[in-house]
């Protein structure tokens with residue numbers, strides 16, 4: 796099937812070409828084959844289009860400046876001055892070394908009268 800190149804279609808080809816659409820896309824829009832697009836563009840001496848600009852998205856590395864902090868409560872909730880420790884916690888624990896020791900190490904029972 797021969798492609799009929801009306802003035803309108805030629806202009807449309809040129810416009811789509813300049814817009815940077817792929818030859819396959821232009822062909823689809825004009826209802827012709829990709830090869831017909833390439834052949835016509837060549838005959839029209841259309842400028843070779845620049846290869847698509849690859850947009851390199853730099854991966855932003857976000858550093859958490861504040862980082863995790865010890866969530867050991869200091870004082871009593873509701874009271875003035877209540878806050879969390881905020882020290883740097885030890886790996887895998889929500890508390891700093893000092894408070895992790897308090898949280899996870901059971902104090903020795905003293906004063907046991909069991910005999």
Ligand SMILES: [Zn+2]
Pocket residue numbers: 865866867880881882890891892893894895
């Ligand atoms: Zn702490």
